[in-house]
Amino acid sequence: MIVVVGRVRTNAEKRAELVQIARTVVTASRQDEGCISYRFYEDTEVANDFVFIEEWESDDALQKHFATRHIAAFMRAVPATLTAPPDVGFHTIEHSRNLADVGRR
16 A cells, blocks of 8 residues: 655645645545545644645556546646645555554564
8 A cells, every 4th residue: 555645835825725626636536546545634733734645555556646637737736825845755555453453463
């Protein structure tokens, strides 16, 4: 599994535009083959800081996602709404476990 964590910052004037762009890309991306989850959250402590969290079945699915029209449109639109460079990380997850399994060996 691939997990993408993208942090972005805007300001009060550009906030509504960023949220609308995010809603559009989230809705479209959830339909992409191999998308496990695609979420957009606002920081509860820092105004106008947001994070995208995406989960993909494979790197191949993620690469196909990057080639879609909705990502091209997103990449054209989002820079005008940001007040700082985005911070995006790509994480490969080998396995996961649930909270109930944490104490077990």
